[in-house]
Amino acid sequence: MRYFGADYNPEQWPEAVWAQDVALMRAARVNLVSVGVFAWSRLEPAEGEYRFDWLDRVLDRLHAAGIGVALATPTASPPPWFTAAHPDGLAVTDQGVALTHGSRDSYCISAPAYRRASERIAAALGERYAEHPALVLWHIHNEYGTGCFCEHAATAFRAWLARRYGTLEALNEAWTGSFWSQEYHDWAHVRPPRATQYLPNPTQALDWRRFLSDELRAHYVAQRDVLRRYAPTIPATTNFAFGAWVPVNGWQWAGEVDLIAIDCYPDAPGRRGAEQVAFAADLARSLAAAGSTGKPRPWLLMEQAANVVYTPGRMLARAPGELARHTLSHIARGSIGAMHFQWRAAPGGAELWHAAMLPAAGPDCRAFRETVDTGTLVARLSELDGPVSAPVAIVWDPEAWWAMRAPGLPSSDVDYHDEVSRVHAALYRAGITADFARPGADLSGYPLVVVPALYLLAEAGAAALTAYVHRGGTLVVGYFSALVDRDLRRPPDRLCGLDDLLGLRIEEFRPMPPGETAGLSDGSTVSVWRETVHLAGAVAEVTYTDDGGPAVTRNGRAWYLSGRLDPVALQRLLTRIAAGTGIVATAPDGVELIERGDWLVAINHSDRPAGVPASGVDRLTGDTATGTVALAPGGYAVIRRTRPG
């Protein structure tokens, strides 16, 4: 069974509308809805005073219609009475501004009053609904990511640091307190990274992110444990948001959720949007695997936008068929379904114009018809199963991301997410599916591992890469990798901590001004970043035409890219290196390919017909393909292969 559905917020509408909701859900084959995500002020209108009758009716009605419920704890938006009663439960910014309610996420994650109120409402929901037959999943909170700089947070931060470092000597060493006279001799003097005079301490800022990830996780775990007491067999999850501002380390959270769930909002139309979908899905799959002690776990796309693409500044209408293509990509890459925010467009409020399965225009419109079509597609994918074939691992680390957002790095043009996305997209366009791997993970199952711009690399991570190569793996390391350790400290007298493995020495970083390019011996170009590299065992595979220096090097099976190749050259190089490990890349231009056990899923994101070499039966059309599967522009096929190609 595949899930298809949305956040359902019946409290936004008169009860008279609910019957139409359920009827239209059934028309769209909706079988799961998240209920109550932002309903705290309706469920608990005054402290300790609960109103569950309306929710009872909602759940009963859904159950009667055969629709399951992911019941949410509403803690992502405390009601006004909470913050009025507990001013210290409101967040304070790094400037010291005390925020007010009137939006969402107006709380301090470290405030005892907020923690207590969160567990209390979770317990009340657990007690009342643990046995409800509609209950499928607990959906705790929403898009964790909001921090606070108040005194509660400061106290918790100090305790966290004391656990991490044990002594102030260790903290001073890790934070390089000797720089700018920042050595601490009293724990009480340590503070959150509030606004300061000039450049902040980068390790303090990184530890703050690590702390927030743990602090938010503790809030999650507390609710999960409350709910488990009432319903030990109902799985619990929370929906991960993705973004540079989100202080959540998915690798460390993965083991705490019973099901990885993600929100996915591409910010570009067309092929770039499809690349973003694949990136998010591959990351979710990788987190699911990482949180597992045994075989790969499924995951769930908890939110996508049914009818629009949120580009910066404007909400573009989805291209025809795009919702189905994105949904198919997610499911082919391991999602057990496709959920949306939200079911019915809100009648008002801050997200009045947010996308919805049932959009503002009502059911008689293209967008809703495409939603119904997509529901039909999802229902027909129930057979699609088996492990996703991902022969490449990209090492990805939110800590490296956070670390690279510090000011004062050699080039502000090198953005971590951008660098990782470039590598993922190059493989994607070649038809090669990639997993993401946590630094230090066992990589032995992958013929090829790529490490783009992994600025921060701890000792264990470096050791894992070395072991991987020594055991026969092929490794591609990109510039800006292994520059600092987990405390953001440089290795002495060298620029890269992996240089022995790579058989080279980096002599000098050479950031390039905007518009400048350098030619390479293979005819391609480099921009944004280059280096002066000395070979110390490695051979130069590609050189710079101006000074003859190495651009791409190879030391046995360890490759190094010292500059930012143009996208075509990057795809060509990675395809070539992959081919050397036996990975065949056959995707036609614009066609996304995912192999999953006996299955091959092909999605044509281009506006031209395309053919994919495969033989088997298309389970959507029933057609049999021999040798080639033909794809219409924008079309797709789900092939049960007779001869895996």
Place this chain on the structure above:
Amino acid sequence: MRYFGADYNPEQWPEAVWAQDVALMRAARVNLVSVGVFAWSRLEPAEGEYRFDWLDRVLDRLHAAGIGVALATPTASPPPWFTAAHPDGLAVTDQGVALTHGSRDSYCISAPAYRRASERIAAALGERYAEHPALVLWHIHNEYGTGCFCEHAATAFRAWLARRYGTLEALNEAWTGSFWSQEYHDWAHVRPPRATQYLPNPTQALDWRRFLSDELRAHYVAQRDVLRRYAPTIPATTNFAFGAWVPVNGWQWAGEVDLIAIDCYPDAPGRRGAEQVAFAADLARSLAAAGSTGKPRPWLLMEQAANVVYTPGRMLARAPGELARHTLSHIARGSIGAMHFQWRAAPGGAELWHAAMLPAAGPDCRAFRETVDTGTLVARLSELDGPVSAPVAIVWDPEAWWAMRAPGLPSSDVDYHDEVSRVHAALYRAGITADFARPGADLSGYPLVVVPALYLLAEAGAAALTAYVHRGGTLVVGYFSALVDRDLRRPPDRLCGLDDLLGLRIEEFRPMPPGETAGLSDGSTVSVWRETVHLAGAVAEVTYTDDGGPAVTRNGRAWYLSGRLDPVALQRLLTRIAAGTGIVATAPDGVELIERGDWLVAINHSDRPAGVPASGVDRLTGDTATGTVALAPGGYAVIRRTRPG
């Protein structure tokens, strides 16, 4: 009689300069000056201690020279002693920053101490000067628009909300409190829209603007009533500033002022500047009419810049003759005069380089000579009279403007003021003068009504449009209209609240990325915004060439524009529709035309000679025109027509 003059701030100069001031004023035919606008610290150097002797001398001197006085209350800038004595009278920002004095407008409009101090200084002025023979007008405060987020404001906001909504249930419904758990169950929990964690509640933000408009108005009314006690026959006004940040709803203020007065600072040179002048003047005339119970009232241009154009980043010198052309445009459109800020350029201070009638260079310069010429022109316009012919009404609503400044709308490219300006400019360029009309107003006098981007449309406003069409009016509605009601709530299952009137259904908004255009069947293009529209009674007058869908539709006399036409196409379309109602558009390129009773005013903003079809006598030159009035580049004519053309 026409007024010609400026803010006159003699307190900025030694008394020895005053004689020269008056002599030069007479040379420039100045006959009215606003005195005392920012003189509080001079008039009341310590709390309750007044110094009027200098002001006596100023008024006496002006009166002796035959110059009238608009005597100001100086409340737009409390002196330092006020804010030092009443720290709670200073404004607090939405971030909670307590501002300090040292600029202007440093007060909280809701602070009791500020209210009391304002009424006290108004009373002192009223008592002393009510009988002064120079007194022509009370000029209360200056450019109302400054709000505050402090506790005084919070208390007043809650009281205002209680009056508006009666119950919290009604407030919760209007604010869509069900979204993100924002339902209030205690009035004390409601707050101003201070900084919050994420997107604010848009209806709360809109109500805050409405509240501020009322709060500022109450401050005005209190002073006006004080002054009326002392001088029942002297009219009172305040000068309206215009801008997206100004929380003043002119429609609601119009009835409280005895004379509509506006400030007008175009921010572009050349034709665009002239369009801005016409926009401001037409709006002022419309406010004057709206505040009237009987026939159209005059209005007054209270501030313009005599010698510069304030473009963003630099003050351009006025083009030769431009001051006269702008002044003529204002007066032709109904102003009873032309005033400036300020008479003599300040010797120092924050606006040291602000324009002035007597500029920094002194009287021996082109700018002052043009000012003198303009004074002569104004004096010769005393006969020009009669109602301005404005056959078109543009529905304009500051609440729609405020509502459209919320984040999270479908496209950030659709700016309310920009959309309205595009329509006004298209009519202006065709030589068609437009009034602005308040939503819900009786439109029966207009052959044609245009409604651009009226995002917020309350029930009464929609009903008035429907009634207008049913009674035979021709209506043109633009995209982004009637999307939400007065509480910013959508109608259920439809995108536009006027679709029945328009005979269509909007299926989907299709915001366009920057640089994208779509072709239309009439050869023009659309950018920024388009929609998928289904006809339901209407016919398609213009279609999109790519998908054949309706772009411009007509349902009887109700037209709809589903996309943003290029300016030439918009002018052509509106001219064509206007022609269908009998409105003739005859302006040559670059020539502004205003009809007023028997009069025709023609202003040539181009650098080429032009001819306007008219017969009559030019009251500026005494020349008689038969059939055609010839205009030099930059020239103008004020024709008393023998045969209105």
Place this chain on the structure above:
Amino acid sequence: MRYFGADYNPEQWPEAVWAQDVALMRAARVNLVSVGVFAWSRLEPAEGEYRFDWLDRVLDRLHAAGIGVALATPTASPPPWFTAAHPDGLAVTDQGVALTHGSRDSYCISAPAYRRASERIAAALGERYAEHPALVLWHIHNEYGTGCFCEHAATAFRAWLARRYGTLEALNEAWTGSFWSQEYHDWAHVRPPRATQYLPNPTQALDWRRFLSDELRAHYVAQRDVLRRYAPTIPATTNFAFGAWVPVNGWQWAGEVDLIAIDCYPDAPGRRGAEQVAFAADLARSLAAAGSTGKPRPWLLMEQAANVVYTPGRMLARAPGELARHTLSHIARGSIGAMHFQWRAAPGGAELWHAAMLPAAGPDCRAFRETVDTGTLVARLSELDGPVSAPVAIVWDPEAWWAMRAPGLPSSDVDYHDEVSRVHAALYRAGITADFARPGADLSGYPLVVVPALYLLAEAGAAALTAYVHRGGTLVVGYFSALVDRDLRRPPDRLCGLDDLLGLRIEEFRPMPPGETAGLSDGSTVSVWRETVHLAGAVAEVTYTDDGGPAVTRNGRAWYLSGRLDPVALQRLLTRIAAGTGIVATAPDGVELIERGDWLVAINHSDRPAGVPASGVDRLTGDTATGTVALAPGGYAVIRRTRPG
């Protein structure tokens, strides 16, 4: 002897590294290091508890290696314990945000606790190290420039104002308190320019900068006097930073330091970077002269970046040879050495990637080899001596700079530093070395004086320029000069306070929009700014082609430039005017020339060979040149001339 060295922060590294440091310093011919600049938390880990043993070892080790020490007071970064114990010692922003520690410069310069702590640590260092044989110089604080808006600062500001103005009447007059009702009648009501509602008072803002300069200087002087008590013969200095945000008036500080020291970080590569170096060096030399009662004093380049150029957004690698060329330029222009920040790249912290003599890559890299080469070059420059020949003075005033950063000026395109740099660069490119002169200084030694954009010009400054011309000097005044007096007040009825001297009247400023240019009669163009000028004694040397008005005028020896000439035209005009005073400009394109007594230094910044007319012996190569000195691309020569050319 020339100094060559860096900030040396051994506390950042384990003691085991120190031996290598000293060995590599000797290899690079380092003979002076600044120690302890940011070592407060190491020197005084708790209030009043000192740890000097490690510093003893550092100084002993350096001394043993023959390396001198500039011993720093570490007050630029108080340790966490200080701010924890004295919360009122932390800075508050103009928004009222109390900053926290965790960076550097986290103090309020006016806080008594901070003043006391600063003097205490200075005394402790003075007491312990006054007699240390390595001690060469006291290096007090670092890059003064950080202000604070707290109540301590407010109190000090009021006292400063009372000293400056004596009476509130004088303050009100200077601040134009009559504008916007800002007259003060109680000293207690005067405040720092904290955030206010609208435009701030520009004179208040300027006085705030003046106050901060004095307040920071008092902090310096207090430490200097403490140190003098212990070591009367050791000179003391502080390193000046340069930037629009730095509230330090070098002219007023120059007399307080025993040696002018500057930091110099060009923000552009190539020729523009070289121009910035020359600008900084010429300014340092001028400050040294200004602070002297007798003959020109030397100065010291205290910080430059050895291996990178800090362009906005990215750190470019230095071009080959550039470090040597910049270093030579500094020393030729009067520096007694070349110091860097810092010796060894930091292992972590906020400036982990900051440049260093011993860069992150370690000693085996191009950057370190160039550092060694530069050390060798510096050692060979010991003979180079004598006064730098600078026949032109550019009047430069930080107060004018600060004043021009106010909002509301006629054009935001006219930036003071940019205007001065344009003039300096035009002379530099012609091979003419310029001094900078304080307004009011005796200019009689200069054949030519240039005054670019000197917005603020006090009476004494104007008098000095008049006297200079009357005594036979040639003066070039640029637009935007003498617009306001020291209180930022305009002269009445005229735009320029120097118009009598210049023989003209400015009728109108005509700021030009971006992209607009105007042609001149000599074939060149003007952009950004032009004026309408009337001759009143002067003659027009160059006119505008569109209206024939004067562009460049001459009134005897007083020239005026009414518009911004393109760079080539500016260089041509200044060269021509200079030639009229006997100044010969002979620099080939891209070659920097400095004459110093018998010496000629020539630096080829171009990538082509060049020849410079000179005869003598190149003291670097020993070659004798007769008539022409040949320079390789990027090469340089230090010629002891036989016939000064």
